[in-house]
Amino acid sequence: MNLLRSARFPAVVLLCAAALGLVIANSPLGTATQALMGTYLGIPGVFELSIQHWIADGLLAIFFFVVAVELKYELTAGQLDTPRKAIQPAIAAAGGVIVPIVIFAVIAGGSDAARGWPIPTATDIAFALGVLAVFGRGLPSGVRIFLLALAILDDVVGIVFIAVLFTTDVNIGLLIAGALLVVVFAVLSRFLGTKARVPVFIALVVVAIAAWVAVYLSGVHATIAGVALGLAMVQKPALVVRHVIEPWVNAVVLPLFAFAAALVVIPSVSPTELSPGFWGVLVALPVGKIIGITLFGWIAQRVARGETPPLAIGDLLAAGALGGIGFTVSLLLSELAFSAAPLLRDQATLGVLAGSAVSLVAAAILVSWRARAHRSIRRLQETS
Template sequence: MSETNAPTAPPLRRIFAPVRALFVSDASAGVLLIIVAAAAMLAANSPFAYEYKQLFYGELAWTPIPKLYDLHLWINDGLMAIFFFVVGLEVKREVLCGSLADPAARRLPMVAAAAGMLVPAAVYMAVSGGGEYTNGWAIPAATDIAFAMGVLGLLGNRVPASLRLFLLTVAIVDDIGAVLVIAIFYTPTIKMVWLLVSAVVFGLMLAMNRLKVGTLWPYILMSAVLWYCVLNTGVHATIAGVLAALTIPLQRPDGNSMLEKLEHGLAPWSAYLVVPVFGFANAGVALGGMGIEAFTDPLPIAIAAGLVIGKQLGIFSIVFVSDKIGFAPRPANATWMEIWGISILCGIGFTMSLFIGGLAFPQQPLFVEEAKIGILTGSAISAILGFIVLRLTTTHPEAECDDRGEQPSQA
């Protein structure tokens, strides 16, 4: 069909097509998190601030688990176990049959993720001066997959597919590192009896995998038991989500993938319910009465510096060096400016950073609030700066979307 005879969409549909495309693309989960974070800040600084705080921190009239005596604990220790379970499923699939299955292909994202955790931690320590802030070193070390991929979604196909895959794999390896950090560095005391019981339950789940149990419900039941046992060990209960995910079989005896079916079923619930609820419960910072010190103290500045400076410095430098010495080539069809833009986006640290921030200063609520300010500020700067760099420097043409926000098919 010639261009002159091509049908045109009604004016209003053409006007609102970009808005609709925003919410049906990869950007939707990230946009939702932005809305949730803004709503949490508004709620925490509104006439309903007391009700907002009581909703999450007010002691429950009744709870089946005494350790979880308020809604905030149920969200962070319970609901977030689903998020970590999905992360575990994604990691296992990528390692067995995805982008991390090939040793050569995973070389670059693994060293990039490692540098993207170590350099931000070093920047944080240098800026904060350590001391009473030392325990927060891991806060700027995490990348939020939903936020970062959401910003890429806003850019359409301007960013080459190789860079999208690079960002995704770096964020996945980053999540693995964050889980290890939580398990090793943010576990103050361990109850050995419960740890032994947890090991037995985990061993039984591994045995179920080896015996090729192809029914899902035994794994779900044992996952709940494992979560309860880990909750009582002193190790953060969400680690049980990752451990349980690693026992889910990739293939059933009938040839269908239990792991992929479960991941596809839970991923939308995690992205559009679990993480937004967590964000709303944790991102609200009551600014009234905090003073200007909340923005100028070493803690928020160190976290923001770790995310904005440390992430891009660590990731871009290691990619550049790896490419130049022949250790691992840079992503195909990507310019150095585009790699720089992706490195900046890795400084978006919302979900996991907020999570670690709460663990780092459990007895210092002021530090937790200041950490939130640093996380939100650093993540916002990284998102805006990364978007601008990629939008202005990319050499890849953006395909026009039709009135439904979809890419036109190629003949």
């Protein structure tokens, strides 16, 4: 289980799952696999979803539950529990959202792909921290703290985009029912530490599923239910639940989503025939994130006093490259942005995979360079 919770494991498994999905989609097994993903499961005539949607709307809600629990902890007792701690990564995160949007708009604005502008704004926490763990031996802890805060704030932006931009024909009654069920969930979570914890836990699962169904049927994206439940749950039991399910999220939920999202047929066209959406995401993720996070992070350290030590420009560049690994949330945003345009969705997905790969390589180089530099400085300090 320790391996499943390690920082390196999710990055490796996600990469392998996405690669496998891409290979299968472009092999003789591709058609059959796509057909399997389109198979509907559930209660016939009552509630049915395709396997693809069970993964993206159902399993991914568990991932967002874990993200919300971590976010709540960081805001109340962790790296973002005071405005002074949050100010620098918040400004850097703003740059990491604004600059990729601008770059995407310059490339894809005016085309059918223009509505994909939210796609390159995300940072994959698990992937970025995994790359940092693999290549960052010797980096000061401030780099990881800065990256973690940055990625969490990025996720907040992604959650807001999902809730606001991709909600259609909202059923207010069902949304209110979902909200009431979240309140019930919060109240029940207070009794997890009592002698009745087993029936309380069963009740929590039932209420959580009911809340998810209500939110899904209301027209709001179902992953928002996971966010609401994670924020509503009492923190101490929530952290325990997060610890228990984290290995399953890392080993099952995220790889399944990466595999399903990467089931994309690579178009047999010349580069000039690819959609502006593909090029927009491909450029905006690595270039936009590096420029935005580095520039705004540098400005923040000079105009806003924080409680964390200032980072060198090289460390900010490394953090910016890591921020360009969009992956999980970017893949979800590409599915939502182009849900009615499969060809644009597939090309945007390829853009996410390619842009994240470029960011991964750039991050590995920059993080290794900065880690070596910090180890050299430390050795000089020890011998002087």
